[in-house]
Amino acid sequence: xxxxxxxxxxxxxxxxxxLAIIIALGGISYYYxxxxxxxxxxxxxxxxxxxxxxxxxxxVGVAASAVMVVLPAYLYNYKKFKRVTTIGExxxxxxxxxxxxxxxxxxxxxxxxxNLVLNPRPTSxxxxxxxxxxxxxxxxxVIAWTVLAYKEKNKGYTTWLKILIFIAIPWAISIHxxxxxxxxxxxxxxxxxxxxxxxxxxxxxxxxxxxLLIISLLAIRRYTNFDPGYDAIKKIGDIVAFAMVTNLFMxxxxxxxxxxxxxxxxxxxxxxxxxxxxxxxxVYARFVPWMWTSLILGIAAAIMLIVPKVRNEPKYLxxxxxxxxISIWMEKGIGLxxxxxxxxxxxPVVEYWPTIPESLIALGVWGVGILVxxxxxxxxxxxxxxxxxxxxxVVxxxxVVxxVVxxVVxxGKEYRCxxxxxxxxxxxxxxxxAEKEHKIAKASCDMACVEVAPxxxxxxCxxxxxxxxxxxxxxxxAEKEHKIAKASCDMxxxxVEE
Amino acid sequence: MITRRRFLxxxxxxxxxxxxxxxxxxxxxxxxxxxxxxxxxxxxxxxIDLKKFNELPPNKRKRVYDVCRDIHNIPVFPNAKDxxxxxxxxxxxxxxxxxxxxxxxxxxxxxxVPILCNHCENPPCTKVCPTGATWKRGDGIVAMDYHRCIGxxxxxxxxxxxxxxxxxxxxxxxxxxxxxxxxxxxxxxxEKCTFCVERLEKGMQPACVETSEGSFIFGDLNSLESEITxxxxxxxxxxxxxxxxxxxxxxxxx
Numbered sequence: 006x007x008x009x010x011x012x013x014x015x016x017x018x019x020x021x022x023x024l025a026i027i028i029a030l031g032g033i034s035y036y037y038x039x040x041x042x043x044x045x046x047x048x049x050x051x052x053x054x055x056x057x058x059x060x061x062x063x064x065v066g067v068a069a070s071a072v073m074v075v076l077p078a079y080l081y082n083y084k085k086f087k088r089v090t091t092i093g094e095x096x097x098x099x100x101x102x103x104x105x106x107x108x109x110x111x112x113x114x115x116x117x118x119x120n121l122v123l124n125p126r127p128t129s130x131x132x133x134x135x136x137x138x139x140x141x142x143x144x145x146x147v148i149a150w151t152v153l154a155y156k157e158k159n160k161g162y163t164t165w166l167k168i169l170i171f172i173a174i175p176w177a178i179s180i181h182x183x184x185x186x187x188x189x190x191x192x193x194x195x196x197x198x199x200x201x202x203x204x205x206x207x208x209x210x211x212x213x214x215x216x217l218l219i220i221s222l223l224a225i226r227r228y229t230n231f232d233p234g235y236d237a238i239k240k241i242g243d244i245v246a247f248a249m250v251t252n253l254f255m256x257x258x259x260x261x262x263x264x265x266x267x268x269x270x271x272x273x274x275x276x277x278x279x280x281x282x283x284x285x286x287x288v289y290a291r292f293v294p295w296m297w298t299s300l301i302l303g304i305a306a307a308i309m310l311i312v313p314k315v316r317n318e319p320k321y322l323x324x325x326x327x328x329x330x331i332s333i334w335m336e337k338g339i340g341l342x343x344x345x346x347x348x349x350x351x352x353p354v355v356e357y358w359p360t361i362p363e364s365l366i367a368l369g370v371w372g373v374g375i376l377v378x379x380x381x382x383x384x385x386x387x388x389x390x391x392x393x394x395x396x397x398x399v400v401x402x403x404x405v406v407x408x409v410v411x412x413v414v415x416x417g418k419e420y421r422c423x424x425x426x427x428x429x430x431x432x433x434x435x436x437x438x439a440e441k442e443h444k445i446a447k448a449s450c451d452m453a454c455v456e457v458a459p460x461x462x463x464x465x466c467x468x469x470x471x472x473x474x475x476x477x478x479x480x481x482x483a484e485k486e487h488k489i490a491k492a493s494c495d496m497x498x499x500x501v502e503e
Numbered sequence: 504m505i506t507r508r509r510f511l512x513x514x515x516x517x518x519x520x521x522x523x524x525x526x527x528x529x530x531x532x533x534x535x536x537x538x539x540x541x542x543x544x545x546x547x548x549x550x551i552d553l554k555k556f557n558e559l560p561p562n563k564r565k566r567v568y569d570v571c572r573d574i575h576n577i578p579v580f581p582n583a584k585d586x587x588x589x590x591x592x593x594x595x596x597x598x599x600x601x602x603x604x605x606x607x608x609x610x611x612x613x614x615x616v617p618i619l620c621n622h623c624e625n626p627p628c629t630k631v632c633p634t635g636a637t638w639k640r641g642d643g644i645v646a647m648d649y650h651r652c653i654g655x656x657x658x659x660x661x662x663x664x665x666x667x668x669x670x671x672x673x674x675x676x677x678x679x680x681x682x683x684x685x686x687x688x689x690x691x692x693x694e695k696c697t698f699c700v701e702r703l704e705k706g707m708q709p710a711c712v713e714t715s716e717g718s719f720i721f722g723d724l725n726s727l728e729s730e731i732t733x734x735x736x737x738x739x740x741x742x743x744x745x746x747x748x749x750x751x752x753x754x755x756x757x
Contacts (some may be wrong), residue, residue, distance in 0.1 A: 042672035042690040043654075049584030050668055053659040113654020113669065113691025120653050131633040131657050192627055192747050193663025271602070350665030351618055352597025355584070395576040 006153060009387030010380045017383070018229065024376045030413035031369010034362040035110060036396060043113060046397035047361040052346040056367050057111035059339030063213070064100045064107065064374075065138070065184045066206060070214015071097030071145060072177030073244050079170050085236045088389065090234070091221060094149035095381035096218055097177070101142040103374035110366050111206075126418065130187045137180045144173040149381070155386045181206045188345070196274035196345040205255045206337070211248035215241045216326035221382070223323050226493075231386040235319070235467070235496040242322050246310035249329055253307055256336075277354075278344045284354045291356045292344060299335035302328050319470050358503075420454045429454075463501045472501065546643040547622065547698055548724040548752040549712070550734055553614050556718035563716065567617065570714045571696075576687045578677035581591070587668040589696040590619035590711055598743060599755075611757060620645060620666045620696035621743060621751030628658035628667065637693070643724075643752055644698045654691040663747050667695045678685065724752060 014020075038045050048055045074093035078086035103158045109115050125132050148169050153160060162170075182203045189195070189202035219241050222233045255302055263275045279297070281290025306328035339359075348354045359367070420435040421428050424443050429435040436450035445453050464479040465472050468487050473479040480494035489497055556564065569588050571577065578587055596603045598616045629638050629645060636651035637658055659667045673690040673756050681687065685701065688694055698721075699709035712719040722731035740754040 044582070044585050044671070044672035046671075047584075048671070050586045050588075051584075051665070053656045053669055108655075111655070113656070113693075114652065114689075117651070117653045120636070120651055124634045124636075124651060126632055126635040128630045129633040129657070130631065131655065135633070187657075188660075191631070191661050192749070193661060193744075311520070350663060351593050381622075 006157060006384055006388055009384045012387070013383065016380045020379065021376065021455045024372045024379070027372035028376065030371050031366050031372060034365035034369065037362055038110070038366060045360060047358050047360045049355055049357065051349040052357040054342050054346070055357055056339055056359040056363055059342040060367055060370070061104050061107035061111070062184060062341060063334050065180055065336040066105045066210030066333070067214040067217055068097045068100035069102060069177045069181040069207070069210045070139065070218065072174050073211055073215050074218065074241065075170065076174050085234055089097060089233045091149045091152055091217055091385040092222065092225070092382055095385060096167050096221065096378055098142055098145040098149065099378035099381065101145070102377055104125055104138055105142070106370045106373060110370065113337045130183065130190055134183045137176065137183050141176050141180050144169060144176060148173060149385070153385055156392050157388050159392065168329045178207065178489065181210050190388055193350065194345045194402050195270040196308055199259065201255055202257055205252065205259070208248050208252035208255055209333050209337045212245050212252050213337070215245045215248070216329040219245065219326045220323060220330070221321060225382065225386065229386055231390055232493060232496065238319070238322070239317055242310070242316050245326060245329060246316060249303065249307045249310055252333070253303055273348055274344050277347050280338070282348065282354060284348065289354045289356055291358060292340065295335060296340055299340055302332035303336065306332060314469070331439065388491070418484050420456055423453055423455055464498045465501045467497045467499055543641045544725060545723040546725045546752070547703070548643070548718040548722065548731055548754065549698070550731055550740065550754045550756060551722070552756045553592060554757065556617065556715065557614055558717065559716060564615065566714050567711050570710045572604060573680070574682050574685060574710050576678050576682055576685055578674035579679065580677050585671040587670060587674060587694065590617055592616065593618045593714060594732040599741060601746065614757070616755065618664070618666065619753065621664055621749070621753040622698060622749035623721070624752060625748060627663060627749060628659040631657045633657065638747045644700055645695070646697055646700065647694060649686070649688050649692045649694065652692040654693065658693055663744055663749060667693050669693050685750060
């Protein structure tokens with residue numbers, strides 16, 4: 006299977022080379038940080054967690070989101086998602102790799118990281134976070150890889166695989182909950198110390214993760230032969246819309262509680278992020294534009310997603326998802342971590358902003374994640390396309406047979422019993438049926454049996470509900486109005502049965 | 504074949520090994536031997552008499568902070584964001600935000616308040632440490648194991664008082680004069696006030712208490728006979744953020 010990762014065209018290899026450069030820059034920066042210590046970052050005695058932990062927190066959400074496509078596909082047997090589950094799971098696994106790397110680059114003594122295993126303390130939420138993240142990573146990787154291997158061999162799922170899939174679903178919820186508890190459980194940080202933390206995290210996760218998945222799927226659709234199916238993408242779009250509105254609702258609930266009750270311990274932090282605070286003649290407001298940008302983007306994206314016409318248009322959906330992703334990255338990333346430290350615990354207000362080496366390291370970690378995802382997605386696409394080639398040959402033969410049958414039926418007229426909708430190929434049969442079943446005399450059987458003209462086929466554009474009498478017209482429309490290539494017009498133009 | 508040369512090498516190294524092991528065992532045994540003070544019975548606490556302390560001249564107040572830095576090999580970094588501190592001065596308003604109001608007498612509002620680890624009875628920092636590198640000892644001191652700390656800084660996030668410092672860079676070149684009888688730390692670990700455990704073991708008072716000229720009182724909170732409990736019984740004392748339920752063992756008299 007892995008051989009698909011090394012078979013690629015010019016674009017594939019240039020993309021890999023681009024990522025490799027970013028990773029190399031991150032690697033060099035990390036070496037610099039390893040030699041000089043975390044002093045090269047913008048973190049300080051007052052703000053002791055920053056960009057790394059912010060990205061870690063955000064990415065846990067992205068990782069958890071894989072479940073949003075896995076859950077409907079396996080739990081409700083929602084077929085349209087089946088094509089994208091592997092990609093969703095690989096996205097989850099890549100996100101967990103980034104999470105673990107972000108923790109590693111944030112550690113002061115990464116050489117001692119095994120102390121987590123050798124000397125674990127059961128009261129620490131971080132220990133549980135470490136456990137749930139590692140297990141989640143393994144679950145995703147094992148499941149997605151095995152599913153692909155089975156697809157390649159055209160085998161059904163074994164029982165142990167199904168069990169793993171069902172474990173993975175609640176597990177995805179757990180990684181985000183535990184990460185939220187990491188912050189929410191700290192009595193000394195009122196900014197984080199709220200029961201809403203875990204629900205807010207989950208809502209944000211189910212908006213940002215599927216957004217990224219949609220963007221990836223649209224990119225895959227555009228640049229590869231693999232078509233994830235527009236139906237699946239649309240459905241994930243619905244999920245993003247729901248989650249984003251819920252997320253905004255919870256932010257609103259948090260803001261109301263803080264500002265209306267105005268408890269100073271909570272108020273200070275929220276004043277800092279939304280309006281800035283004055284201290285000793287200075288106004289500290291570095292995060293004010295950041296938070297407002299995130300909020301406004303979030304609201305704009307939610308409005309775009311609520312309107313079905315906008316949501317169902319691939320181009321706008323991609324833009325809305327991009328905005329959701331950026332907005333939540335700002336808000337659930339450093340927008341959530343850094344303000345927890347400002348103002349500091351004993352008075353002075355020290356602000357935070359990442360330095361260049363710190364940003365390069367963070368970019369490098371993202372590079373690793375994207376590289377892993379690219380390679381895994383390449384394998385998934387390769388295996389799926391290969392499998393379909395064989396399937397298509399079989400399907401085509403079947404279709405020929407069906408067409409012949411349909412033609413025969415269309416030649417003769419049809420009669421329908423209006424009382425029970427049964428269809429017959431000649432009037433006599435229908436009359437007999439009417440007499441036997443509905444006690445209607447043969448003489449007056451024309452009351453019950455009506456001639457039906459063979460239904461005219463109609464095609465509907467799924468994006469805007471326009472109706473056409475033939476497929477070509479619909480395809481032309483799709484190309485003109487929605488920029489969808491004729492070759493893939495069957496995705497939007499569906500036959501409507503009258 | 505046992506040659507004379509081989510015989511000497513074998514017996515010599517065996518002898519050396521035995522003596523070395525014996526000296527090691529002795530050290531280990533000494534470490535395990537019952538300490539002079541029963542850790543389970545005492546509960547160390549500190550009282551800072553702010554009025555008395557503020558009556559001291561500025562250079563003597565500064566001595567209290569300096570002596571801690573000197574004996575514990577605490578570095579002084581050029582960049583303020585890298586600061587490592589165990590005890591330092593703060594103002595009344597921010598140390599006791601819930602006790603503050605606009606009509607406070609001038610002499611209280613302008614008090615210099617030395618702040619250090621509160622050695623909480625319910626320390627939020629030890630609870631979150633994933634490796635057990637920081638823990639509460641039997642005598643109530645919140646201690647640190649610099650060899651186990653992985654530098655995740657979760658304890659710094661958890662401490663409601665901001666009393667922990669991280670070694671953002673290698674501290675050794677920035678120590679003014681190294682005290683060879685005390686350890687230094689490496690970059691990447693968290694450190695904090697330890698109530699001078701190394702001095703307590705020798706029956707001495709913490710260094711800041713000794714230099715405070717009586718404005719700091721240190722002792723056993725479990726004993727009704729100790730000076731500290733008597734002082735606390737006789738005076739009204741306050742603690743930092745008592746509403747958090749951490750039960751600080753550092754009291755302030757105003």
